[in-house]
Amino acid sequence: xxxxENEAFLTRLTYLYNKTRTSGTVWITMKAYNGRTKPIPRRKxxxxxxxxxxxxxxxxxxxxxxxxxxxxSTVINSKDVNRFQQxxxxxxxxxxDNLKKRERKTAKSKKAKATQ
Amino acid sequence: xxxxDSWDEYVKAxxxxxxxEPSKFRFVxxxxxxxxxxxxxxxxxxxxxxxxxxxxxxxxxxEKLNNILMRHMASK
Numbered sequence: 001x002x003x004x005e006n007e008a009f010l011t012r013l014t015y016l017y018n019k020t021r022t023s024g025t026v027w028i029t030m031k032a033y034n035g036r037t038k039p040i041p042r043r044k045x046x047x048x049x050x051x052x053x054x055x056x057x058x059x060x061x062x063x064x065x066x067x068x069x070x071x072x073s074t075v076i077n078s079k080d081v082n083r084f085q086q087x088x089x090x091x092x093x094x095x096x097d098n099l100k101k102r103e104r105k106t107a108k109s110k111k112a113k114a115t116q
Numbered sequence: 117x118x119x120x121d122s123w124d125e126y127v128k129a130x131x132x133x134x135x136x137e138p139s140k141f142r143f144v145x146x147x148x149x150x151x152x153x154x155x156x157x158x159x160x161x162x163x164x165x166x167x168x169x170x171x172x173x174x175x176x177x178x179e180k181l182n183n184i185l186m187r188h189m190a191s192k
Contacts, residue, residue: 017147020148020149020150021149021150022149022150022151023150024148025146025147025148026146026147026148027140027144027145027146027168028144028145028146028147029142029143030142030143030144030145030182030185030186030189031142031143031189032138032139032189032190033189034139042122042126059189059190059191060189060190061186061190063190076180076186076190077190078190081186081187084186085182085186088182089182092175092178092179093179095147095188096147096149096154096175098149098150098151098152099152099154099169099170099171099172099174099175100170100171100172101151101172102171102172
């Protein structure tokens, strides 16, 4: 797992998408992240203070992406959410371009072409 | 595992699941370019909500949902 800066992550994500154009799949996982990399010890789970402490810490968003071979990840701080959101959206828009257009429109354009 | 067909229902269910147990919730976007298929999955390891699409228009909706979920996850 490679942990990257937000911008580097998006560049690599674009690369992953481009690599899987002819075959393959890309998975992106998004989850809440509080900076903890180890599980809470079992006996502490019952301890309310430990739980409170965990909830009290600043929450972030962890994003992982993989094509089944390479894994990349990044952490979004709450102050960076807006900026990342915009960049991420534009990456998705640019890369997820093999989806079907709205059916009505295609039907209309076909008709228009037929009448011409 | 059941796919939800209506987008509105899906969004509602996912948001609720995310708010119920934010620390256990994750959201996966799977995209396969060669087939032009997009599958969304939201789960807390007990309940799993899936939605699949091939439509371009769902991308815009996904953006909105992404926005909302990321806010929930990285708020405070």
